[in-house]
Amino acid sequence: MTQTDQNSGKLKLAIQKSGRLHDDSIRLLKECGIDISNGVNKLKAEASNFPLEVYFLRDDDIPQYVEDAVADIGFVGENVVYEKKKKIDVVEKLGFGKCRLSLAVRRNEEYTGVQFLSGKKIATSYPVILSDFLKEKGIAAEIHEISGSVEIAPGIGLADAICDLVSSGSTLFMNGLQETETILQSQAVLVKNKNLAPAKQQLLNRLLFRIQSVKKARNNKYILLNAPNDKLAEIISLLPGMKSPTVLPLAEEGWSSVHSVLNENDFWDIIEQLKAAGAQGILVVPIEKMIV
Numbered sequence: 001m002t003q004t005d006q007n008s009g010k011l012k013l014a015i016q017k018s019g020r021l022h023d024d025s026i027r028l029l030k031e032c033g034i035d036i037s038n039g040v041n042k043l044k045a046e047a048s049n050f051p052l053e054v055y056f057l058r059d060d061d062i063p064q065y066v067e068d069a070v071a072d073i074g075f076v077g078e079n080v081v082y083e084k085k086k087k088i089d090v091v092e093k094l095g096f097g098k099c100r101l102s103l104a105v106r107r108n109e110e111y112t113g114v115q116f117l118s119g120k121k122i123a124t125s126y127p128v129i130l131s132d133f134l135k136e137k138g139i140a141a142e143i144h145e146i147s148g149s150v151e152i153a154p155g156i157g158l159a160d161a162i163c164d165l166v167s168s169g170s171t172l173f174m175n176g177l178q179e180t181e182t183i184l185q186s187q188a189v190l191v192k193n194k195n196l197a198p199a200k201q202q203l204l205n206r207l208l209f210r211i212q213s214v215k216k217a218r219n220n221k222y223i224l225l226n227a228p229n230d231k232l233a234e235i236i237s238l239l240p241g242m243k244s245p246t247v248l249p250l251a252e253e254g255w256s257s258v259h260s261v262l263n264e265n266d267f268w269d270i271i272e273q274l275k276a277a278g279a280q281g282i283l284v285v286p287i288e289k290m291i292v
């Protein structure tokens with residue numbers, strides 16, 4: 001078998017070369033048991049323990065590479081996917097790179113609703129998404145496409161408003177701007193080429209199974225607690241668990257140890273109820289993988 005034959009059997013993944021999505025992309029692969037050891041400084045690297053080849057690219061280029069099948073799949077922000085409008089499929093949300101694409105105006109401006117934007121100049125690096133939004137709202141405004149430092153545009157008189165990515169909001173704040181509308185909630189997603197060969201699709205299914213197990217584990221915690229036997233029924237009724245909780249007798253007469261899995265979202269509510277019901281020695285442990 002030649003080198004090319006061997007590589008054609010590998011799933012080709014495009015991730016960001018450097019920037020906000022790079023580290024989390026590598027971390028996710030690592031949590032899926034996939035090691036990318038050789039040189040992030042190169043254009044591509046091979047996984048040592050999964051039939052995967054990783055291409056390091058600018059995030060803006062990833063949708064095009066996936067559409068053209070240079071890469072089979074990619075990790076990229078939804079903001080980029082919807083801006084580029086390439087013919088690719090979004091397969092799975094990855095849970096990192098969360099941000100929103102928002103409109104903002106000067107803080108001293110009285111914003112009364114989207115009508116405010118009529119006839120105004122809006123600076124953005126997302127002209128496609130912004131123009132779709134304005135069309136949908138029936139607003140005629142002038143879009144100024146700029147590639148960086150969008151947040152300074154109102155301050156230097158280049159625009160009346162901006163449409164940009166926001167996460168903490170501190171960039172808007174520091175530039176004297178107020179966020180007025182959210183156009184899109186975004187996070188990193190896995191995208192794929194529309195015509196994956198069956199063998200590649202099988203590899204993708206294996207990778208997706210791992211990603212889903214990692215994501216599920218991140219959202220859940222393993223909980224261990226001690227319960228007096230006369231309160232056991234009440235305590236068990238508070239625990240959702242994967243099936244039913246594990247209950248083991250403790251060496252001390254009249255007490256049991258209860259093990260279960262809790263979702264991050266209802267975590268604190270349930271802990272409070274468990275304590276009130278008489279649970280003691282509550283331990284909460286992160287879960288590394290959750291296979292369901």
Ligand code: PRT
Nearest residue numbers: 019020058059060077097098099165166167168169170171
């Ligand atoms: O070189 P390359 O083209 O690959 O990278 P890039 O410079 O285009 O992108 P990069 O690394 O900045 O961002 C990559 C992706 O991260 C984006 O496409 C989003 O999907 C996601 N992401 C998540 C963000 C942010 N959060 C974010 N806060 N991308 C950019 N920002 C910027 C925003 O543009 C603004 O300047 O951060 C500033 C706002 O942050 P806050 O916290 O002050 O609100």
Ligand code: ZN
Nearest residue numbers: 058059060061
């Ligand atoms: Zn970019």
